[in-house]
Every structure is written in C-alpha cells, then in structure tokens.
Amino acid sequence: MYDASTNPDGQFPVNMAENNLSWPDLKERIEQAISFKEIPKWVSNYTGMGGSSEFLEAVSSFMSTHLTGCTIKQERILTSAGATAVLELASWILCDDGDAVGIPAPSYPVYSQDFGNKSGLVRHDIVTYEDLINNDGFSNLTIKHLKKARTAVKKSGKKLRLLVLTTPDNPTGCLYTQGQLEKISDWCIKKKVHLLVNELYGLSMIHTNHPDIKDDYKEEMAFTSFAQIMKRKKSGYLHMSYGLSKDLGISGFRMGVIHSFNESFLKAYANLNAPHLVSNLTQWALTDVLSDQDFMSHYIIKNQARLTTNYALVIKYLKKLRIPYLPARGSLFVWLDLSVYMKRNSKKAEHELWQNVYDTTGLLLTPGEGFGHKKRGQFRFVYSFLQRDVLEEGLKRLSNFVNNLS
Ligand SMILES: Cc1ncc(COP(=O)(O)O)c(C=O)c1O
Known part of the structure; x- marks a missing residue:
C-alpha cells in the first residue's frame, strides 16, 4: 500500500469493493456497544435459524427506517453470514441444477461463483448496451431484453429461473426506477421467473447535486427500495437481498439478509441456514448499534x-x-x-x-x-x-x- 512517508513506491488497490471511509465512526460506536455491557446469556447458546429475535427486530427496524421506506416485518427476513451466503442459499432453494440466472451486464463477476458453485446455475449475461452511453445513471434494461434473454436460454435447452438485479449496481452505480422494477416484476411473475433484487449498496448513495458532477445528471433521484413493490404485490416470485458489508463497510462481520413474502421459501431457507448463521456475538454487538437510530x-x-x-x-x-x-x-x-x-x-x-x-x-x-x-x-x-x-x-x-x- 502507498504511504506518502513510509512507502512512496507502494500500490493503490482500487480493486477492493470495500468502503474504508467511515470505519473510525463505526468502530467507536461498536466499541461502546461491547465494552460496557454484560454479555447476555443467549449469546452463548443456539438461537433461531435466521438470527435471534432481538437481532431480527433490530435489522428489520433498521431496514424499514433507513433503507426501504416501508415496514419490513421481522418474520419476513432471515439473516446469514454475508450476502454471498444469502445469494447461494436462495438460489439453491429457488432453482434447479442447470437452470439459468439472468444478470444484466456488466455485473459483479463473483455472481458466477455465488450462483454456480453449489446451486449449479449457468450465468446468462444480458448486455443492454455496447458502448458507454450517456444514460444518466439509470439501468436501461427493458422487457424486450428479458424476452430476448429468455428465448436465448430456451434455445440452449435451459430454463431462465432467476433474474438478479443489483441496485445501485456493481460496477455501474446505476439505479433501477420504480416504474422499471414494477414492469420487470409483472413480467417475472407472469413468466414464473424468480426476481431477486440485491440492494447491498442501497445506502451508499452519491449526492448528484455536488458542483463537480451535477452536469452529468438530468435529474436528481433518491434511492427507492424494491421492498415497496414487494409489499404491494406480495408475490412468491419477488425477493430482496441486503447486507452490511458495503453500506456499513463491515464485510468482515459477515452479515446478510433475505426478505421475501414466499412462506415456503422462508421455511426452507431457515431449515438450511444452520451452516451460514451470523455468530451470536456479532448479532449482539450489531443489535445495539443498529437500534441506535440517531447514530x-x-x-x-x-x-x-x-x-x-x-x-x-x-x-x-x-x-x-x-x-x-x-x-x-x-x-x-x-x-x-x-x-x-x-x-x-x-x-x-x-x-x-x-x-x-x-x-x-x-x-x-x-x-x-x-x-x-x-x-x-x-x-x-x-x-x-x-x-x-x-x-x-x-x-x-x-x-x-x-x-x-x-
Ligand atoms: C453485488 C454484490 N453482491 C454480493 C457481494 C458479497 O457481499 P458479502 O461480503 O456480504 O458476502 C458483493 C461484494 O462485493 C457484491 O458487490
């Protein structure tokens, strides 16, 4: 690593998808959470297979207040050790070995492993543009792209069982609008394709009115969560993933969330989540921090x-x-x-x-x-x-x- 005084010939790892900018603030609050309190007994025992009830309450309330703008009931979320575990387990339950997962390109390379390694899914990249176009920070995925992708997958003898959207996206930083997500949801429900919207970067938003960048945008647009559409449609085909690796810059804590209205899916998920649980000590520390609304x-x-x-x-x-x-x-x-x-x-x-x-x-x-x-x-x-x-x-x-x- 480069350091002006100790290592001026060092390197600049701008490949690591991590946020180190706010750790000092969070570190202080986490230290406060774990330094002065007696560890409750439940921390040493087994807890629920999606997280302890205290933790699920803190997570659902944190998501409702800061991310989704609508109430997420605690019984509709389960937590696992990172978004990776969530994606892997969710796809294992929802799909069959050899199915295809549609992903608008360019997108997170490790999705190939997350959906491929255990679930056996084949990644189908849906390229929506050739050159960098002046798209104003919005994804231009349309139903036409989805139809084309479904036909291509069918032709290869496979089934498009899952569509994964990331908003804001990795690597483009683009958002999906509510109108777009609404149309895509309706299409997925009609075609019996599971739609998983990954909002792992949902709170990592940029102020597009900053003087040095504002000319790049025709309009400002706040992040609006897919959870609002899920709440209205209550379909078994719509799911959302979240986690704290990026928005809180704590990838090492391993904390991911799945949210769904599909009861059988949630039951299966809890049944299979034992190898992926978030450690109780982490749950306990984060419960305190996430519940501190002001902080x-x-x-x-x-x-x-x-x-x-x-x-x-x-x-x-x-x-x-x-x-x-x-x-x-x-x-x-x-x-x-x-x-x-x-x-x-x-x-x-x-x-x-x-x-x-x-x-x-x-x-x-x-x-x-x-x-x-x-x-x-x-x-x-x-x-x-x-x-x-x-x-x-x-x-x-x-x-x-x-x-x-x-
Ligand atoms: C889109 C996306 N999903 C999932 C992950 C993995 O997250 P976690 O560290 O919580 O497993 C990443 C990490 O870079 C990511 O960019």
Whole structure:
C-alpha cells in the first residue's frame, strides 16, 4: 500500500469493493456497544435459524427506517453470514441444477461463483448496451431484453429461473426506477421467473447535486427500495437481498439478509441456514448499534458525504483526461473505458493494458473480463477503499500515464 512517508513506491488497490471511509465512526460506536455491557446469556447458546429475535427486530427496524421506506416485518427476513451466503442459499432453494440466472451486464463477476458453485446455475449475461452511453445513471434494461434473454436460454435447452438485479449496481452505480422494477416484476411473475433484487449498496448513495458532477445528471433521484413493490404485490416470485458489508463497510462481520413474502421459501431457507448463521456475538454487538437510530442516521449522512467527495474527485480527473465513464448514482464504483488505449478489442489487449496501468502507476483496477460485457477495455475503479489524499496521488499517477500515452 502507498504511504506518502513510509512507502512512496507502494500500490493503490482500487480493486477492493470495500468502503474504508467511515470505519473510525463505526468502530467507536461498536466499541461502546461491547465494552460496557454484560454479555447476555443467549449469546452463548443456539438461537433461531435466521438470527435471534432481538437481532431480527433490530435489522428489520433498521431496514424499514433507513433503507426501504416501508415496514419490513421481522418474520419476513432471515439473516446469514454475508450476502454471498444469502445469494447461494436462495438460489439453491429457488432453482434447479442447470437452470439459468439472468444478470444484466456488466455485473459483479463473483455472481458466477455465488450462483454456480453449489446451486449449479449457468450465468446468462444480458448486455443492454455496447458502448458507454450517456444514460444518466439509470439501468436501461427493458422487457424486450428479458424476452430476448429468455428465448436465448430456451434455445440452449435451459430454463431462465432467476433474474438478479443489483441496485445501485456493481460496477455501474446505476439505479433501477420504480416504474422499471414494477414492469420487470409483472413480467417475472407472469413468466414464473424468480426476481431477486440485491440492494447491498442501497445506502451508499452519491449526492448528484455536488458542483463537480451535477452536469452529468438530468435529474436528481433518491434511492427507492424494491421492498415497496414487494409489499404491494406480495408475490412468491419477488425477493430482496441486503447486507452490511458495503453500506456499513463491515464485510468482515459477515452479515446478510433475505426478505421475501414466499412462506415456503422462508421455511426452507431457515431449515438450511444452520451452516451460514451470523455468530451470536456479532448479532449482539450489531443489535445495539443498529437500534441506535440517531447514530445510524448521522452515520449514513456522513458516509454519503464522504463517498460523494471521493467520487467527485475521481470524476474531476476522468473529465480532465477525457476518459469516458458511466455516471453513477450510488455504490462504490466508477465504470470507465480505456479502450482507446488498446490496439485490438481482445481479452489479451485488455489484460496487457491492465498490467501496464498497474506496473506504471501502482493502480490496481479490476479488468472488465468476468463482468459479462462484450466490449473489452472497460475497468472498475473503487473510490471508497483509499482515503482522499492517497486516492488523489493515485489519480495523479493515472494522469501521467494517460498523458504519456496520448
Ligand atoms: C453485488 C454484490 N453482491 C454480493 C457481494 C458479497 O457481499 P458479502 O461480503 O456480504 O458476502 C458483493 C461484494 O462485493 C457484491 O458487490
């Protein structure tokens, strides 16, 4: 890792999908939660197979107040050790080995393992655009894309059983609008395709009215949770996942949530969740922190301000360097296009460019391969892993690199 005084030749890992910006605030509150209280007896025992009732109450109330804007009943959520466990177990229950899962591309590469390793699902990437278009931070997935995907999957002899949407998205930071989600839900219900909306980055929103980025957006749009549609439709085909790895920057705590109105699914999930439980000690500490409404409200506001500052800094440099990018509305990422610096549109050329950026600047980007998009030369840049001054040093090196190539 780069450090101005101790390691000026160090690297900049902008590939880690983690938020380190607000940990000092949270650390202090967690220390307060566990330092001065006697550990209750239940912590040492087995608890419910989706979490202890105290924890589920705290999580459902936290989600209702801060994320979903509608009441999530505690009996409609279950918790597991991270969103990864949630995605794996949910897909194992909802689908059969060999089914296809539709995922709009570009998207999180590790979905391939989450849905493939144990559930045996085949990833079907739904590419909705070829080049970076000025899409104003919204996904442009339509029913036409879904119909095409279903037909292609059918032709390959498989069944499209699951559609997974991430909002805000990894890596584009795009949002799905309520109107769009409503139409997609109706289509999924009609076609008996399970729809899982992953809101893991739901509170990691950027202030799009920041002076350095506001020209990228035609309108401001607050995050609106899929939970509101689920509550209205109460369909067994609609599900939502959440977790604290990103919005609270505590991926090491391992805490994920599934929310559904499908009673049989929830029963099966609880039945199979024993290997994935969140440790009771973690449940106990987080119950205290999540129930502190005042603290959490302030935390979310400060965290979003920090995310916005770092995001705007990256965009300032990309604009100066004329590097195309998709304007994000949330998440921890910028999806950018360096393809003009490749001689060919090939995996090899993308890999060479990625290696060249790393060797020359120390910036470790994530190459586009694996995100399911056809066009090579696109990369993911995480702006929340490094503190502002370190991030700026990395961006200065990227500027030198690009200016030397131009
Ligand atoms: C879209 C998405 N889902 C799931 C995960 C995994 O989350 P967790 O650490 O809670 O398992 C990530 C992590 O990067 C992610 O980006």
